[in-house]
Amino acid sequence: MTCEQMRSAEALLIKSGVSEESLMEHAGREIAKVVASFFPRPGKVVGFIGTGHNGGDALVALRYLRQWGWKVAVECAGQEKRLKKLSVQMRKMLGGDGVRTLEQLEERASGALPGPLVLLDGLLGVGASGPLRGPLLELSKKMNQLRLTRGAYTVAMDLPSGIDGNTGSVYHGAVIADYTVTVGAAKVGLLQSSACNHVGRIALVELPELDLSGIASPDVCLNSAQSLVPNVLRRDHEYHKGNAGTVSIVAGSRGMLGAAVLAATGALRAGAGIVRLFVSASIYNQIVGMLPAEVMVVPCTSYEEVYPYPTDSYVVGPGIGVGNQSEQGQFCEFLKNLTKPMVLDADALNRIAAAGEQELLTANVVLTPHPGEMKRLLPETTGYTREQIAKLFCALYPSTLLYKGSKTIITRRHFPICVNATGHAGMASGGQGDVLSGVIGACLARGLSQFEAARLGSWACGRAAELAVSIGGCSEESVLATDVLQHLGRAFEDLRTGGA
Numbered sequence: 001m002t003c004e005q006m007r008s009a010e011a012l013l014i015k016s017g018v019s020e021e022s023l024m025e026h027a028g029r030e031i032a033k034v035v036a037s038f039f040p041r042p043g044k045v046v047g048f049i050g051t052g053h054n055g056g057d058a059l060v061a062l063r064y065l066r067q068w069g070w071k072v073a074v075e076c077a078g079q080e081k082r083l084k085k086l087s088v089q090m091r092k093m094l095g096g097d098g099v100r101t102l103e104q105l106e107e108r109a110s111g112a113l114p115g116p117l118v119l120l121d122g123l124l125g126v127g128a129s130g131p132l133r134g135p136l137l138e139l140s141k142k143m144n145q146l147r148l149t150r151g152a153y154t155v156a157m158d159l160p161s162g163i164d165g166n167t168g169s170v171y172h173g174a175v176i177a178d179y180t181v182t183v184g185a186a187k188v189g190l191l192q193s194s195a196c197n198h199v200g201r202i203a204l205v206e207l208p209e210l211d212l213s214g215i216a217s218p219d220v221c222l223n224s225a226q227s228l229v230p231n232v233l234r235r236d237h238e239y240h241k242g243n244a245g246t247v248s249i250v251a252g253s254r255g256m257l258g259a260a261v262l263a264a265t266g267a268l269r270a271g272a273g274i275v276r277l278f279v280s281a282s283i284y285n286q287i288v289g290m291l292p293a294e295v296m297v298v299p300c301t302s303y304e305e306v307y308p309y310p311t312d313s314y315v316v317g318p319g320i321g322v323g324n325q326s327e328q329g330q331f332c333e334f335l336k337n338l339t340k341p342m343v344l345d346a347d348a349l350n351r352i353a354a355a356g357e358q359e360l361l362t363a364n365v366v367l368t369p370h371p372g373e374m375k376r377l378l379p380e381t382t383g384y385t386r387e388q389i390a391k392l393f394c395a396l397y398p399s400t401l402l403y404k405g406s407k408t409i410i411t412r413r414h415f416p417i418c419v420n421a422t423g424h425a426g427m428a429s430g431g432q433g434d435v436l437s438g439v440i441g442a443c444l445a446r447g448l449s450q451f452e453a454a455r456l457g458s459w460a461c462g463r464a465a466e467l468a469v470s471i472g473g474c475s476e477e478s479v480l481a482t483d484v485l486q487h488l489g490r491a492f493e494d495l496r497t498g499g500a
């Protein structure tokens, strides 16, 4: 959605009798809840306030956060009386008592204040035009500086100030947000790869009664928690492991046993009824002791031995190695005979690319390449954006594409480009893709379509990585694929209970 579309939709809502004040109160309160969910331990929060209603959202959020135990401070771009009327009202409701600048807050505190330092970017929202000017530019620079030098986390209201909400262009001095809490619907500029380094994790706050039906469906959308809820409904009481489905995993080789272990555990942790792992007989003795007891392991000397086992989905590729020409040929023959939904990852993609067998990328397949693997499958894309590469891929092949990156894209032919909301830079480590493959395999096994399984897997793994940091004692540096596995349960629960 564009900024203009959002302004028109909001104007219609207000015309229908909903007050602007109640909208702002709702937006600010829900934003505060998102902040509290990302930072469960209250700390210090500073609102950076521009003259428009974007600042109003931040002022409301500050009021709620203070109620929940946060110490709050305000930095206004100019005199407070120059704020829009509704924002002046919200400033008054926040009150003067106990609200200072960050410096005053820290001067008065005896000893260091506990908890995180969070900055709310309420400088500019959908009313922004052009590059940041005057005091807003100075405040934006101050926020970015605090982020760098004080370990502060920045949460953008609606969009990061200095980012064009329609194009994703980044103006000089734009706010670098760790989280962007967007109101009503994700503005299209937030979903462009150009804005990626400024937008961070995107969370959506819906506005009840906002009617977006008249707006043409976008060709890019957010893989949001709200859109995934139908995929994580509670199980029937009579559920049995046949409903949960069987996942068959072909993974691992000498020196890459861990990939198979992570994929199999990912499938288990995402709810598979049965997980069967097929490995080369030569590594069977080594891998058996590394696997959870719930995984059934089948030692094989040829791919044909996989066929007789009944299954609902396949995960093929983690840690199998690229192999020589003859192995690649046998491997591609094997794939040709698989009829169930499947995830192809890692060396499965490299083998297909090496053998030039891209026609194996059928509608049955979810493929999960990172940019390097994608380049091997689709070499002629130098200078293309990620969105262009994804579109070109879908024009050529009918598979569901999960294109890994700091903003993972999920798409397929005739579907929008769906940009995943969750995750962080700590996921740039070995093993994360293996877990993801297993999780998607489990989602396929219980009957989700390829597109929905890829969306759910991507969201859940990203959220689990966030939880590993926010409640699991990890940092971006220390988070491992194993930590993601440990937090998958809470990630699914978050979806079901309306988490960010």
Ligand SMILES: NC(=O)C1=CN([C@@H]2O[C@H](COP(=O)(O)OP(=O)(O)OC[C@H]3O[C@@H](n4cnc5c(N)ncnc54)[C@H](O)[C@@H]3O)[C@@H](O)[C@H]2O)[C@@H](O)CC1
Pocket: 010, 011, 014, 020, 023, 024, 025, 027, 028, 050, 051, 052, 053, 054, 055, 056, 057, 084, 123, 124, 125, 126, 127, 128, 129, 130, 131, 132, 133, 134, 136, 157, 158, 159, 183
């Ligand atoms: N309108 C509504 O019903 C709702 C609005 N909400 C919030 O209000 C925001 C929109 O509020 P506004 O329309 O007041 O717009 P902004 O808060 O984006 O502020 C726009 C004002 O900032 C100044 N400005 C624009 N570009 C600038 C630049 N490059 N450098 C310096 N100053 C600049 C101009 O004076 C302009 O009037 C949304 O993004 C959202 O955060 C939410 O509270 C939900 C409800």
Ligand SMILES: [K+]
Pocket: 054, 121, 122, 123, 124, 125, 156, 157, 158, 159, 160, 161
């Ligand atoms: K903002």
